[in-house]
Amino acid sequence: METKLTKLVDKALSRRNFLVSSGTVAAAAVLVGCGDSTSTTTPPPVTPPTTTLTDADYLNFALNLEYLEAEFYLRAATGNGLSSTDAGSGAGTVTGGAQVSFATAAYASYANLIAQDELNHVRLLRTALGSSAVARPNIDLTAGFNAVASAAGIGSTFNAFADENSFLVGAFAFEDVGVTAYTGAAAALTSVANLSAAAGIQAVEAYHAGIIRTIIAGAASVSGASQGYLTAANQISALRGKLGGGNETMLSINSIVAADSTNAIAFARTTDNVLHIVYGTAPGAGVKSGAFFPNGLNGNISVTTA
Numbered sequence: 001m002e003t004k005l006t007k008l009v010d011k012a013l014s015r016r017n018f019l020v021s022s023g024t025v026a027a028a029a030v031l032v033g034c035g036d037s038t039s040t041t042t043p044p045p046v047t048p049p050t051t052t053l054t055d056a057d058y059l060n061f062a063l064n065l066e067y068l069e070a071e072f073y074l075r076a077a078t079g080n081g082l083s084s085t086d087a088g089s090g091a092g093t094v095t096g097g098a099q100v101s102f103a104t105a106a107y108a109s110y111a112n113l114i115a116q117d118e119l120n121h122v123r124l125l126r127t128a129l130g131s132s133a134v135a136r137p138n139i140d141l142t143a144g145f146n147a148v149a150s151a152a153g154i155g156s157t158f159n160a161f162a163d164e165n166s167f168l169v170g171a172f173a174f175e176d177v178g179v180t181a182y183t184g185a186a187a188a189l190t191s192v193a194n195l196s197a198a199a200g201i202q203a204v205e206a207y208h209a210g211i212i213r214t215i216i217a218g219a220a221s222v223s224g225a226s227q228g229y230l231t232a233a234n235q236i237s238a239l240r241g242k243l244g245g246g247n248e249t250m251l252s253i254n255s256i257v258a259a260d261s262t263n264a265i266a267f268a269r270t271t272d273n274v275l276h277i278v279y280g281t282a283p284g285a286g287v288k289s290g291a292f293f294p295n296g297l298n299g300n301i302s303v304t305t306a
Contacts, residue, residue: 053300055194058185060134060299061271062198063125065181067136068278068292069174070122072160073115075141076100076167077108086122088135092295096142098161107164107215114171114208121201128197134298144292147280148173152235165229168216172233172251175209176258177240177269177277178202180247184268206266213256221253243282244273275304 071081075097084091102108126133141160149158160170182202189195220230234250241248247267249258259266269277276283280291287304289296296302 051300053188055189055191056129056132057300058188058271059125059129059194059198060132061274061297061301062182062185062201063122063129063134064137064293064297064299065178065274065278066118066121066125068139069178070115070118071097071136071139072141072170072174073111073118076161076170077111077115082119082122082136086119086126088126088133091136092138092298094136094138095140096145096161100161100164100167102164102167104164107168110211110215111167114211117204117208121204124197124201128194137293137298138295139292140294141292143294144278144280145170145173147291148236148239151280152232152239154232154235158232165219165226168212169229169232169236171208171212172216173236173240175205175212176237176248177244177274178205179209179258180244180267180269181271181274183266184270184273186268202266209258210256213251213258217251217253217256240277243280244269244277245283247273271301272304272306275302279304 067082067087070086071094074081075094076099079099081087081094081097082091100108100111102111145158145160146156149155158166158169160166160173179202182198182205186195186198186202189198216226216230216233219226230251237248237250247269249255249261257264272283275287275297278292279287279289279296281287281304283304283306285305288302
């Protein structure tokens with residue numbers, strides 16, 4: 001069924017996908033050609049072909065992450081999450097989250113700005129995907145942050161909506177993941193239009209990450225009371241590195257930018273890396289859910305393969 005997405009993308013398959021498909025067809029032809037009605041030899045088992053992921057699959061994967069970020073920021077900034085229209089038909093529930101009582105006007109402004117950006121990202125991806133867009137999955141902000149805090153050694157619970165500093169740590173948990181996820185997906189996209197849109201979203205996510213990282217490090221450099229939040233952020237960073245294949249830059253006033261130290265480019269993560277982070281699970285195949293997504297992501301990219 002043609003969707004708005006197929007009108008945006010070119011219909012040519014990538015060379016990699018063509019070779020995978022051709023290889024599968026060729027293998028099947030060989031097996032059929034070798035068949036002999038008089039032979040008693042049992043043919044070797046045929047391994048089912050691996051599903052070839054499309055641009056729509058990667059955009060839906062990104063949409064799941066944007067749902068999570070939008071719910072976090074909208075609830076922190078306004079006390080309300082996505083509308084039923086923006087969440088999609090049959091959307092899952094969202095547990096946790098509340099409007100933050102910001103003591104600093106600038107922080108409240110940042111929260112509102114980022115909340116609108118994340119809402120716009122959801123709308124952009126849903127429009128591009130059309131009827132292929134997945135609905136918002138079940139999201140648990142309470143269990144998610146508690147799982148992260150426990151695994152990172154911060155404590156058994158963590159309320160990212162308790163105050164503005166806790167909000168900043170919660171935002172830190174998401175932003176760097178978004179940047180690395182879009183960077184990692186870039187090579188998999190076959191459409192120039194989709195690649196351009198993903199690069200644009202990634203750039204905005206990087207701006208968000210820069211704001212959050214700068215505030216946390218800057219506050220800790222002038223106030224001892226803020227040092228604990230910097231420590232918590234770095235504990236989360238260490239956990240992300242452990243679960244998601246490394247690619248972290250510890251945060252300090254002298255180390256704001258998270259990037260490769262040799263070429264100064266953003267880190268990239270595979271979909272598996274990202275799934276392990278948002279599910280809060282160690283590397284390994286077959287992980288379907290956890291932490292922020294109690295029932296997993298929606299779409300074809302939802303179970304880890306490694």
